[in-house]
Amino acid sequence: MSKKTIIPFGPQHPVLPEPLHLDLVVEDEVVLEAMPQIGFIHRGLERLVQTKDYNQFIYVAERICGICAFGHSMGYAETVERLMGVEIPKRAEYLRVIWHELSRIHSHILWLGLAADAFGHEALFMHCWRLRERVLDLFEKTTGGRVIFSVVKVGGVQRDIDRSMLEEFIRVLEGIKDEYAQICDAFLKDPSVINRTAGVGVISTEDALNLSMVGPFARASNVTYDVRSLGNGAYGDLSDFQPITSTNCDCYARMEVRAAEVLQSIDIIKELADKIPKGEIAVPVKGNPAEGSEACNVVEQPRGECYYYAKGNGTKYLDRMRMRTPTSQNLAGMALALKGCDVADVNMIVLTIDPCISCTER
């Protein structure tokens, strides 16, 4: 009978973008159980709704996470707009979705780079992030910021993207497709990468449904759930949207799904850039949320479904703002995937849920 040891993983670890602690119960190089522990980056941001009014809080909401910054500002703004019964112009909805899909592209390319770093392929990591710089340049030109954009407000958006800029978006995105295809080849067709990822961290479809996993993590286990199919905002005007799924249910499948979603997002941006209507980009929002009013909203962030709930109390401060982020939902799936894997595979499995712990503990 061999002895069980507990190996602590994190909170500081080169593979983690944000601090997370796992206690791995290990017996002879095989992980029996993983006990996650969070709380290293809790900043109490939801508490700030009591001191910052609903207009100021959007700047706090977008700073919850650097990678999904736009998703949070868009989700928060939509929730408060539902709370106050404000309808924003069509053009603003389109602009928000265009920026959100661009944010998805940048997030997935970032994740691909981190995944390459996780199994040691640093050159691939650098190439991925070099491609991502093109996307960040687009953000910088249109919103003024590379990571935190501050371009959404309750009632619409603050800046417009004109026709020539939209054409530049498409030009840049088409321009990166060639190099992106080479990067995807390096990920998906390389035997050494396949050795590290195929068959590792398998979660069956049934388990995925039982644990309520969301996002590309779940879609790789053949769960066909994508909030964009609900058709909120400008997503409803897309001619055809099918969630990308895979039947392999392992780390390789998760890479496949995210790599394909980038191309899908480029197509969405092209379609919306063609269809974008002319008009206003914001409506003025006056007054405060009514006493006892409630609203909820879902957004498909790059990491999965993010659920927002807001409650008003008649003043300019919201009573409650709750954000249920995708990674907090996926932690259970991660703990299950870690059972029975090798210690050397822990890196890869933890990274494939696309952990965004700063979203998890705001």
Next chain:
Amino acid sequence: MGAFKLGKMTFGSLFKKPETVLYPVVTKPQPMGLKGHIELEASECILCGACERGCPAGAITVDKANRTWANNRLRCVQCGYCITVCPKTCLDMDPNYAPAALEQGVDVYQVPVQEKAAKKTAVKETVSSEKQPKASSEAKATPSKPAADSGVVKAAADEAPATRMRDEQLESLIGLMPEEKADKVRAALGVTID
């Protein structure tokens, strides 16, 4: 092998110029709408305090008694909310990043008395503490390339008392530096102490 899959890209990297630039010696051209730092048009400001109440980060301090408007550069997150709430639209986002500094920089703008009263031109000073202006500072003693103009003191009409006070404040810091560096900094900033 991974290298062969990336072969075309890797081979190309040998001959293309690098992606990075030698910042701060070389800077990338900044787009017009870049969120660099907030600038105040002091002659338009009415010291209403809307920006102070609106700022989500608590970076702005408006002192109506002393007629000063101060922005703590470290706390400011360049969100631009103060620009939207200002009733006189005297705030603007300058597309140059604020230069690196050795201390927490609080920029204090002196808002002149409007119209009929004797006009004192706006003089911009830099102090190191938030509430109480102390006689120390010049955190931007060694300004880095990109935004040299925004950190340096602008010329003013009644120069003599203002610049002498500024020179004394600067000299108190420069005196602590090594000799050669101190001379260079004095020359660069135009500090003359007799």
